[in-house]
Amino acid sequence: xxxxxxxxxxxxxxxxxxxxxxxxxxxxxxxxxxxxxxxxxxxxxxxxxxxxxxxxxxxxxxxxxxxxxxxxxxxxxxxxxxxxxxxxxxxxxxxxxxxxxxxxxxxxxxxxxxxxxxxxxxxxxxxxxxxxxxxxxxxxxxxxxxxxxxxxxxxxxxxxxxxxxxxxxxxxxxxxxxxxxxxxxxxxxxxxxxxxxxxxxxxxxxxxxxxxxxxxxxxxxxxxxxxxxxxxxxxxxxxxxxxxxxxxxxxxxxxxxxxxxxxxxxxxxxxxxxxxxxxxxxxxxxxxxxxxxxxxxxxxxxxxxxxxxxxxxxxxxxxxxxxxxxxxxxxxxxxxxxxxxxxxxxxxxxxxxxxxxxxxxxxxxxxxxxxxxxxxxxxxxxxxxxxxxxxxxxxxxxxxxxxxxxxxxxxxxxxxxxxxxxxxxxxxxxxxxxxxxxxxxxxxxxxxxxxxxxxxxxxxxxxxxxxxxxxxxxxxxxxxxxxxxxxxxxxxxxxxxxxxxxxxxxxxxx
Ligand SMILES: Cc1cc2nc3c(=O)[nH]c(=O)nc-3n(C[C@H](O)[C@H](O)[C@H](O)COP(=O)(O)OP(=O)(O)OC[C@H]3O[C@@H](n4cnc5c(N)ncnc54)[C@H](O)[C@@H]3O)c2cc1C
Ligand code: SF4
Numbered sequence: 001x002x003x004x005x006x007x008x009x010x011x012x013x014x015x016x017x018x019x020x021x022x023x024x025x026x027x028x029x030x031x032x033x034x035x036x037x038x039x040x041x042x043x044x045x046x047x048x049x050x051x052x053x054x055x056x057x058x059x060x061x062x063x064x065x066x067x068x069x070x071x072x073x074x075x076x077x078x079x080x081x082x083x084x085x086x087x088x089x090x091x092x093x094x095x096x097x098x099x100x101x102x103x104x105x106x107x108x109x110x111x112x113x114x115x116x117x118x119x120x121x122x123x124x125x126x127x128x129x130x131x132x133x134x135x136x137x138x139x140x141x142x143x144x145x146x147x148x149x150x151x152x153x154x155x156x157x158x159x160x161x162x163x164x165x166x167x168x169x170x171x172x173x174x175x176x177x178x179x180x181x182x183x184x185x186x187x188x189x190x191x192x193x194x195x196x197x198x199x200x201x202x203x204x205x206x207x208x209x210x211x212x213x214x215x216x217x218x219x220x221x222x223x224x225x226x227x228x229x230x231x232x233x234x235x236x237x238x239x240x241x242x243x244x245x246x247x248x249x250x251x252x253x254x255x256x257x258x259x260x261x262x263x264x265x266x267x268x269x270x271x272x273x274x275x276x277x278x279x280x281x282x283x284x285x286x287x288x289x290x291x292x293x294x295x296x297x298x299x300x301x302x303x304x305x306x307x308x309x310x311x312x313x314x315x316x317x318x319x320x321x322x323x324x325x326x327x328x329x330x331x332x333x334x335x336x337x338x339x340x341x342x343x344x345x346x347x348x349x350x351x352x353x354x355x356x357x358x359x360x361x362x363x364x365x366x367x368x369x370x371x372x373x374x375x376x377x378x379x380x381x382x383x384x385x386x387x388x389x390x391x392x393x394x395x396x397x398x399x400x401x402x403x404x405x406x407x408x409x410x411x412x413x414x415x416x417x418x419x420x421x422x423x424x425x426x427x428x429x430x431x432x433x434x435x436x437x438x439x440x441x442x443x444x445x446x447x448x449x450x451x452x453x454x455x456x457x458x459x460x461x462x463x464x465x466x467x468x469x470x471x472x473x474x475x476x477x478x479x480x481x482x483x484x485x486x487x488x489x490x491x492x493x494x495x496x497x498x499x500x501x502x503x504x505x506x507x508x509x510x
Contacts, residue, residue: 002026006086006107009037009051010230010400011101012058012233013276017126022067028093029062029069031055032085035078035215040107041394042343044221046228046363049212050397053205053230053276060204075211080093081297082108083115095190097122104128104274104316105401106227106323112229130276131316132309133159138317148318148420151176157403163284163309164291164302176306177299181251185258191193196263197241199227199234220343220395221360228363228397235272238323241282242504243290246485251300255368257351257436262358266366267304270398272310280308287305307367312403318410318420319402329409330385331417332468339507342374347467349456350442351432352377363397368435370396373426380426380460385415403455426464430454450495456503456510464506465499466493 005018022029033055038048052074059071070093072085079085086098098116099192102108102125109125114121128132133141141156142148153174158164164171201209209223211485229235246265253264272278284305291301319326329334342349345356355369365374378388389408393399409415414424415471429446433439444455464486465472472478485493503510 001028001093001095002082004028004030004086004089006032006054006098006100006112006244007058007098008082009033009055010275011128012054013130013279013502014061015129015279016276017129017255018099020126024031027068027069027094029059030072030086030089030098031059031080032072032077032082032089033074034080034082034085035074036081038216038219041390042219043216044363044395044397045209045212045216045219045223046221046226047395047397047399048216048300049205049209049223049226050217050228050230050271050363051212051275053201053208054199054277056204056208057231060074060131063483074215081111083111086112086115087119090116091119092381097124097126099126101126102128104403107387107401117279121471129277131274131313132157132280133313135317135320138313138319142317142321147418147422148314150310150314150420151341153314153317157309157313157343161189161231161309163305164288169382172298172302177251178301178306180207180299181254181303183252183256183289185256189437190253190256190258190261190264193234193261193264194245196227196268197238199229199238201226202230203228221363226290227360229277230294235277237273238267238269239278239286240270243286247287247290247304248294248300251297251303254303255372255435257354257366257369257373257438259354259437259441260352262362264366270366273308274398274400274403279392280312281305281403284309307491315406315410316402318406320417322406322410322416326405326409326416327389328386329415329417331415332379332382334379334382335384336382336504338383338391339381339510341508342388342391343355347510348443349377350440351429351436351457354438359395363395365396370407371412372427372431372435376406377457377460378427379413379424380457380464382504383507385413388413409479423472423475424464426461427457428461429458432457449466449492454499459496459499459503461503462488462493462496467496 007029033052043222059069064070072079072091098121113123229238250265273280287301287304299454342356345353345360347353351373355373356366359365389405392408393404410419411421435444445453446455446458448454449458462485469482473482
């Protein structure tokens with residue numbers, strides 16, 4: 001056999017570079033369901049089910065092309081790891097070479113490389129054409145700069161790919177309309193929220209769900225609400241639905257949260273994009289096309305395109321530029337263990353309960369819930385970044401390390417010392433009160449800093465500022481926060497310190 005073309009679970013791209021020059025007479029596709037991919041972090045059942053179902057559907061497509069395929073499943077071959085699966089397949093097929101597209105997790109790449117070396121088999125890694133910016137292009141853009149700013153990268157991408165451009169200028173005269181996209185729902189709450197499309201599990205998905213419930217029964221989360229695209233056709237339907245029903249209102253309430261409201265106007269496209277069922281170019285084109293044709297709100301369309309063309313590509317570049325140090329980064333030297341309630345939702349803090357509960361139920365929460373609730377608690381509660389990164393990698397349907405790690409370690413936890421953010425994302429409970437109704441159903445009070453009713457987010461926020469007062473007062477982006485701290489009396493500061501110490505000692509009790 002000439003080439004075994006390995007298609008990983010997050011590389012279900014019909015146009016993948018791995019298939020370039022594929023010759024069914026000399027080559028074979030190889031797909032492997034490996035235990036390690038669900039156990040190296042304690043993967044949510046829905047996340048595993050989604051990957052496996054999408055893989056099995058993709059394998060059927062390969063068969064329909066008439067291409068030979070070795071599909072090693074968890075119920076038959078039960079490979080412990082991708083590496084052991086590759087080793088077995090190479091031996092069985094006497095393959096000369098394993099071809100793969102750049103894995104989105106460097107752990108996987110290293111293990112495959114080692115397995116091939118051990119089997120005396122060549123290992124070829126091809127560039128992932130799915131992305132609009134290659135790793136080399138990003139590294140060139142980043143150069144030797146100590147700090148990187150997404151906004152400048154995004155402008156370059158807009159110009160290079162001619163997205164929302166009017167000649168050399170941005171359509172609407174501005175690159176960024178973020179300031180218009182931070183509204184809360186107000187007292188009356190969200191109105192006329194569209195329902196996301198249904199993707200009822202078919203036979204393959206139901207088989208996979210049964211398999212997951214059997215092999216990973218103690219894993220977190222539920223599969224009861226499984227409703228994710230598992231084929232390209234499903235993913236295209238999800239895209240159409242978003243463009244038609246939600247894109248026009250995507251922006252204004254992008255950051256808002258409300259009890260029981262899980263999906264709001266968000267696109268729910270991250271898992272389809274990350275599995276490569278959708279191409280970001282077609283997603284961007286569809287959004288820009290709808291803006292032009294239907295005259296949708298520019299702030300909403302630009303806001304959405306910035307996430308896909310800007311943040312998504314930027315995060316990937318950061319991952320491949322800053323690894324392996326990003327994986328162990330711990331700027332504040334935080335050492336606390338992840339509280340147990342991150343896996344159960346059993347906490348008295350209603351904001352965290354709501355976000356964890358919905359994560360366990362659906363494998364989904366939106367960006368601000370990830371950043372300003374579960375992430376922000378992590379930084380002010382001094383949780384060791386790697387423990388929280390593992391949690392994020394485990395519980396979200398869209399989690400793959402290239403995108404999860406920079407978002408968690410870099411954006412949410414400031415573990416890389418602000419490589420691409422000018423300040424840590426921290427706020428007190430009053431931010432949560434402003435952006436949601438979570439505080440209404442909470443045992444704590446957002447504006448109370450000390451005592452039995454003190455909101456832990458508030459107490460820990462002030463304590464965090466207190467601890468880093470000197471550094472934050474010299475940063476223009478945080479100096480105002482510190483000035484507010486300095487207005488407090490010494491007694492108030494001492495009381496916050498005492499309460500914070502008590503909270504930090506037993507995060508499980510909060
Ligand atoms: C701590 C933390 C961890 C995260 N982990 C992941 C992850 O594992 N996988 C993942 O895809 N996203 C991750 N994100 C980014 C973002 O929260 C999700 O992409 C988004 O919530 C997915 O929901 P959606 O498809 O409805 O997104 P929308 O809000 O509709 O956004 C549109 C699309 O833009 C892209 N996007 C938006 N924000 C980001 C971002 N910050 N980085 C990269 N792409 C972005 C996604 O592809 C998304 O589908 C994380 C964010 C934080 C703060
Ligand atoms: S009071 Fe504090 S802990 Fe409770 S929901 Fe509000 S912000 Fe969260």
